[in-house]
Each structure stands twice: as structure tokens, then as C-alpha cells.
Amino acid sequence: MKNPLWLIVPAAGQGRRMAAAKPKQYLALGEKPIMRHTLERLHAAFPEAHLVLCLDPDDQWFDPGWVPFSRWQRVDGGSERMDSVMQALAAIPAEPEDLVMVHDVARPCVSVADLGLLLSHMQMHPAGALLAMPVADTMKRADDSGASGATEPRDGLWHALTPQGFRFELLCRALDQARANQLMVTDEASAVEALGQYPRLVSGRRDNLKVTHPDDLALANAILAAQQRNS
Ligand SMILES: Nc1ccn([C@@H]2O[C@H](COP(=O)(O)OP(=O)(O)OP(=O)(O)O)[C@@H](O)[C@H]2O)c(=O)n1
Ligand SMILES: C[C@](O)(CO)[C@H](O)COP(=O)(O)O
Numbered sequence: 741m742k743n744p745l746w747l748i749v750p751a752a753g754q755g756r757r758m759a760a761a762k763p764k765q766y767l768a769l770g771e772k773p774i775m776r777h778t779l780e781r782l783h784a785a786f787p788e789a790h791l792v793l794c795l796d797p798d799d800q801w802f803d804p805g806w807v808p809f810s811r812w813q814r815v816d817g818g819s820e821r822m823d824s825v826m827q828a829l830a831a832i833p834a835e836p837e838d839l840v841m842v843h844d845v846a847r848p849c850v851s852v853a854d855l856g857l858l859l860s861h862m863q864m865h866p867a868g869a870l871l872a873m874p875v876a877d878t879m880k881r882a883d884d885s886g887a888s889g890a891t892e893p894r895d896g897l898w899h900a901l902t903p904q905g906f907r908f909e910l911l912c913r914a915l916d917q918a919r920a921n922q923l924m925v926t927d928e929a930s931a932v933e934a935l936g937q938y939p940r941l942v943s944g945r946r947d948n949l950k951v952t953h954p955d956d957l958a959l960a961n962a963i964l965a966a967q968q969r970n971s
Pocket of ligand 1: 764817818824844845846950
């Protein structure tokens with residue numbers, strides 16, 4: 741039998757910047773919580789995948805009825821996103837060359853087309869691949885007073901998005917090495933880069949928003965509604 745695609749969804753964050761009464765993944769967009777939208781998008785693209793969902797051990801809001809996958813498991817998240825992903829990797833019986841895709845629960849607007857595109861790049865590139873988008877604005881460096889101190893060249897600058905995908909052995913080695921070097925990475929690609937391997941940047945849709953601040957909720961609602969109208 742073909743090896744499964746492993747999907748890791750870190751969902752153990754507290755949503756501090758959202759400052760809501762519960763973690764942002766449990767806030768509603770339309771009729772459903774953000775987490776459910778995200779899991780449904782992933783399932784629409786990869787119904788046969790094996791999902792590993794990282795949850796806060798003290799989580800009070802999760803409902804297993806939201807999980808559309810037939811193969812899935814829950815693991816306890818850690819104190820940082822990187823720790824949550826490492827806990828998931830430690831819990832799965834993957835083969836070294838199996839493909840592992842990591843996607844933030846806080847990105848419910850990822851498109852099925854981009855998910856498929858990323859998978860094809862993960863298969864082609866031994867160092868893995870990530871969805872990303874080229875920076876579109878003029879980039880400023882603030883000085884100590886908060887004034888615009890300098891304008892930075894934007895050539896070659898991209899925003900890193902998720903999913904990000906790698907072979908199991910490479911991802912485990914990269915994160916283990918990062919932890920050993922006390923390097924706190926905010927995405928998986930950073931850990932792989934630190935090994936001297938360079939994941940492929942895959943140009944993704946600009947509406948793959950990470951819901952982070954309160955005003956992102958209205959934006960995410962509008963994106964989902966527009967995607968629904970255009971489907
Ligand atoms: N210890 C942590 C921290 C974050 N995450 C997850 O990592 C993703 C990206 O993190 P971010 O958007 O920063 O979410 P939060 O940590 O919840 O937000 P904040 O930084 O505002 O507290 C989210 O899906 C979040 O649930 C996680 O699984 N475990
Ligand atoms: C992984 C990520 O979504 C890439 O943009 C992001 O780094 C995670 O968010 P955080 O705010 O840095 O925790």
C-alpha cells in the first residue's frame with residue numbers, strides 16, 4: 741500500500757493577539773469555528789491523509805465531531821508552535837521518506853488548488869516546499885523612535901505561508917537540530933534552511949490569511965464568502 745500523506749495541524753496556540761474569550765481557532769467564521777473550516781479544506785484536498793492535530797492539553801473547546809478524516813490522532817501541543825510540531829512528529833510511525841505537510845489551524849482560507857500545487861512541489865524537491873507570496877509593498881525599517889528609518893530593498897523577499905511540507909526524516913532532523921542549537925524557529929522551513937538545505941518557494945494565493953488580530957475575522961469572512969461565490 742502507498743504510504744500516507746501525514747498532515748500536522750498545530751492548533752495549541754492561545755491566540756493572544758486576538759485577545760478573545762477563547763483561543764482564536766474556536767471563534768466562528770459564519771456558521772463554523774475556524775478549526776472546522778481549516779480541517780474541511782485539508783480534507784477536501786487530501787481525504788486519505790492521516791491527520792495529527794496538536795491541541796493544548798487543557799483545551800476545553802475541541803469537538804471531535806469537527807474532524808472529517810477517518811485516520812487521525814490528537815497529540816498534546818507544546819509551549820511554542822515548534823514544540824507542538826515536534827510532539828506530532830514524535831507521535832507518528834512514519835517512514836523516513838514519507839511526506840509530512842504542516843498547516844496552521846489559523847489559516848482557514850487556504851485553497852484546495854494551492855494544497856495540490858504544494859504537494860506536487862514537495863514530491864519534486866528533496867528539501868521540501870512551502871506556500872509563500874512575494875512582498876508587494878515598499879518595505880520600511882523602523883528606527884528606535886518608531887519613525888521610518890530606512891527603506892529596505894524588497895527584491896527577493898517573500899511572506900512565508902503554510903502549508904509547508906518535507907520528507908519526515910529531514911523535518912525531524914531539522915527541528916531536532918534547531919532545538920539542540922536553541923534556535924526558536926517560527927516555521928519549519930527556517931529549521932531546514934539552518935541545515936543548509938533550501939525549500940522551494942511556491943507562489944500561493946494572497947488570500948491564505950493567518951487569522952491573527954481581531955480585524956482579520958471580518959477579512960477571513962469576506963474571503964470565505966468570495967471563495968464560495970466563485971466555486
Ligand atoms: N504553542 C503553540 C503555539 C501556536 N500553535 C499554533 O501555531 C499556529 C500559528 O501560530 P499563531 O498564529 O501565532 O497562533 P497563536 O500562538 O494562537 O497566536 P498568538 O501568537 O497571537 O498567541 C496556530 O495554528 C497555533 O494554534 C501551536 O500549535 N502551539
Ligand atoms: C508558520 C507561519 O504561519 C508562517 O507565516 C508563522 O510563522 C506562524 O506564526 P507566528 O505568528 O510566527 O507564530
